[in-house]
Amino acid sequence: MIEAEFLASLIAASMRAGTPLLFATLGEIVAERSGVLNLGLEGVMVSGAMTGFYVSLVTGNPWLGVLAGGIAGLLLALIHAFFTVTLKVDQAVTGLMLVLLGLGLTGFLGRDLVGQVATYIQPVNILFLSSLPYGNAIFNHDPVVYVGILLVPLLWFLMNKTRYGMELFAVGENPEAADTMGIPVDRVRFLAVLIGGFLAGIGGAHLSLAYAKVWTDGLTAGRGWICLALVIFSGWMPQRAIFGAYLFGGLDVLSFKLQAVGLGVSYHFMRMIPYIFTILVLLFSVIREREKFGAPSALGKPYIREQKF
Amino acid sequence: MQIRIEKRLETPKIVYIIIPVASILASLLFVGVLLLAIGVNPLEAYGVMLSRAFGTKFGFTELFVKTAPIILTGLAVSIPLRAGLWNIGAEGQLYMGAFAASFVALYFSPPVIVLPLMVLFGLLAGMAWASIPGFLKAKFDLNEIISTLLLNYVAIYWVEYLVYGPMRGKEVYNFPYSDLFNDYAILPRFFGTRFHVGVIISFLIAIAIYILITKTSYGFAVKIVGSNPKAAEFAGISRKKIIISTMLIGGAIAGFAGMMEVSGLHLRLRAAVSPGYGYTGIPVALLARGNPLFVMVAAFLFGLLYVGGSAMQTTFGIPVAIVDVFQALVVLFIIGGDFFTRYSISFGDKGEKYEGEKG
Numbered sequence: 001m002i003e004a005e006f007l008a009s010l011i012a013a014s015m016r017a018g019t020p021l022l023f024a025t026l027g028e029i030v031a032e033r034s035g036v037l038n039l040g041l042e043g044v045m046v047s048g049a050m051t052g053f054y055v056s057l058v059t060g061n062p063w064l065g066v067l068a069g070g071i072a073g074l075l076l077a078l079i080h081a082f083f084t085v086t087l088k089v090d091q092a093v094t095g096l097m098l099v100l101l102g103l104g105l106t107g108f109l110g111r112d113l114v115g116q117v118a119t120y121i122q123p124v125n126i127l128f129l130s131s132l133p134y135g136n137a138i139f140n141h142d143p144v145v146y147v148g149i150l151l152v153p154l155l156w157f158l159m160n161k162t163r164y165g166m167e168l169f170a171v172g173e174n175p176e177a178a179d180t181m182g183i184p185v186d187r188v189r190f191l192a193v194l195i196g197g198f199l200a201g202i203g204g205a206h207l208s209l210a211y212a213k214v215w216t217d218g219l220t221a222g223r224g225w226i227c228l229a230l231v232i233f234s235g236w237m238p239q240r241a242i243f244g245a246y247l248f249g250g251l252d253v254l255s256f257k258l259q260a261v262g263l264g265v266s267y268h269f270m271r272m273i274p275y276i277f278t279i280l281v282l283l284f285s286v287i288r289e290r291e292k293f294g295a296p297s298a299l300g301k302p303y304i305r306e307q308k309f
Numbered sequence: 310m311q312i313r314i315e316k317r318l319e320t321p322k323i324v325y326i327i328i329p330v331a332s333i334l335a336s337l338l339f340v341g342v343l344l345l346a347i348g349v350n351p352l353e354a355y356g357v358m359l360s361r362a363f364g365t366k367f368g369f370t371e372l373f374v375k376t377a378p379i380i381l382t383g384l385a386v387s388i389p390l391r392a393g394l395w396n397i398g399a400e401g402q403l404y405m406g407a408f409a410a411s412f413v414a415l416y417f418s419p420p421v422i423v424l425p426l427m428v429l430f431g432l433l434a435g436m437a438w439a440s441i442p443g444f445l446k447a448k449f450d451l452n453e454i455i456s457t458l459l460l461n462y463v464a465i466y467w468v469e470y471l472v473y474g475p476m477r478g479k480e481v482y483n484f485p486y487s488d489l490f491n492d493y494a495i496l497p498r499f500f501g502t503r504f505h506v507g508v509i510i511s512f513l514i515a516i517a518i519y520i521l522i523t524k525t526s527y528g529f530a531v532k533i534v535g536s537n538p539k540a541a542e543f544a545g546i547s548r549k550k551i552i553i554s555t556m557l558i559g560g561a562i563a564g565f566a567g568m569m570e571v572s573g574l575h576l577r578l579r580a581a582v583s584p585g586y587g588y589t590g591i592p593v594a595l596l597a598r599g600n601p602l603f604v605m606v607a608a609f610l611f612g613l614l615y616v617g618g619s620a621m622q623t624t625f626g627i628p629v630a631i632v633d634v635f636q637a638l639v640v641l642f643i644i645g646g647d648f649f650t651r652y653s654i655s656f657g658d659k660g661e662k663y664e665g666e667k668g
């Protein structure tokens with residue numbers, strides 16, 4: 001049963017490769033729900049990846065690395081929040097500069113980390129489940145993978161069942177009305193951007209500490225941009241994000257696996273697949289979106305109270 | 310304490326000069342701290358940067374050689390930006406231009422038509438590459454920021470595929486290079502340096518684009534679409550045509566940049582055609598506020614940065630990534646500073662505290 005084994009290992013690898021995407025996508029969903037677009041996801045993720053790798057290398061504790069990755073993401077998101085929420089600056093401009101900043105800083109500060117070996121996150125067996133036939137596919141992952149899965153219902157609950165979730169929707173859809181109702185628009189947005197940055201940072205740290213297990217310049221290789229597309233694909237709903245993230249995780253590993261099988265297709269063509277597929281998925285989403293889904297109405301628009309009064 | 314933000318009715322002119330200058334100084338300071346952190350004296354590093362660019366004939370001409378492609382990518386971002394579009398794909402368009410021009414250079418004859426055809430194919434390839442996101446935006450309103458960016462990766466892998474595969478040269482010792490171009494496929498150089506005729510053309514293109522966007526009705530239509538889409542619709546301007554045409558012009562210019570880099574500088578196709586000039590076009594366009602004349606000035610600043618960056622790398626081993634950091638900081642400081650041109654801020658905790666309408 002080579003096929004079944006291949007499939008099992010593909011599922012396992014998809015989950016592992018998809019976890020960084022899942023974290024970043026979920027984080028960005030929260031931020032965009034509040035009306036703030038963070039185009040700097042790529043820069044945020046790469047900062048998390050490098051910081052996480054560095055901290056794990058120095059302390060020998062990959063969990064401190066993951067935490068540090070989250071904090072690094074949070075700090076970059078703090079810049080974004082300050083510029084876009086506090087100063088009401090154009091969200092696209094700040095986001096794009098965040099990409100440059102993240103890639104630049106990590107390229108600069110991470111130069112000595114290239115080629116180093118840090119302590120990586122190890123998989124855990126969940127009870128006896130991993131000993132089931134092909135149980136390894138789903139039940140033999142590192143804890144971050146499972147935290148990612150748990151995050152999905154958690155964020156769903158946060159967004160749909162709590163007061164903060166309600167406020168999040170309100171400021172993302174109609175900040176004027178939210179303001180009138182006494183919801184602190186800026187505070188809700190600021191927090192949402194920080195949550196987004198923290199999660200994207202953790203995603204980055206998982207990338208360097210559990211999936212790629214290495215630090216190279218620009219390690220994220222466009223994953224931040226893919227996540228921005230995944231947010232649209234998921235219709236701003238956490239429960240859909242997990243499918244998109246694992247799908248693209250699978251695509252990522254598939255290109256390597258097909259390479260190993262020796263299909264005779266050039267490595268470089270394989271590497272193009274995720275990017276082309278992202279555009280296709282995005283196209284599919286925007287065509288479909290006209291019927292069912294919608295972005296938060298105030299997405300990308302700064303809210304300035306003086307404009308109203 | 311309450312912070313009050315009010316829209317300025319009038320902005321003092323001096324602010325428009327102070328902010329960019331202060332932003333550059335602040336960025337230099339910030340980068341200086343980073344340099345200190347890795348044990349490099351920032352004053353020495355900046356000294357090396359300036360003496361390389363202005364101290365030698367080679368460095369000075371190199372300044373123009375590096376400025377030229379940045380002017381072009383700055384324009385490639387600026388033109389769509391005037392219509393409200395983000396072309397983050399200048400890098401990919403540049404690579405496609407480089408590929409098409411190299412294809413002509415390596416396989417076409419007779420010699421006399423090669424250089425003109427390289428220009429033509431470079432323009433067309435950049436245009437074709439930019440037409441994809443342009444079309445998707447106009448037809449489906451597909452986010453052009455994401456699509457242009459993603460296509461960069463595809464274009465770069467395409468060129469990599471070529472130089473590792475079918476276009477790899479015979480005498481390149483496993484380097485990802487094509488063979489060297491023949492003399493007739495190379496842009497003329499001057500002063501015994503790398504200063505090639507493409508540099509002059511780049512400046513001329515900037516001036517031509519300036520005339521196009523400020524003196525023609527097309528330029529006016531672009532501006533209306535970018536600044537007031539409703540008015541554009543009212544005036545009967547087709548937004549879709551403007552979206553696609555600005556992307557095509559931007560792509561063509563970036564494609565020419567690719568042609569220029571392989572024909573004027575590398576003299577062959579290689580995996581690394583550009584160190585990220587396409588991305589540098591973004592801060593350049595922002596700093597220049599979409600004005601082609603200012604694009605030349607801003608591009609010069611970043612050209613200096615690239616020349617200085619490589620000087621700092623060879624002298625102190627400082628990663629060139631510091632250039633990206635500087636670019637991002639300058640723009641962040643400027644847009645942060647912009648806030649103060651549009652709003653005045655006062656601090657205080659007494660009176661006039663806005664409570665909002667409790668409903």
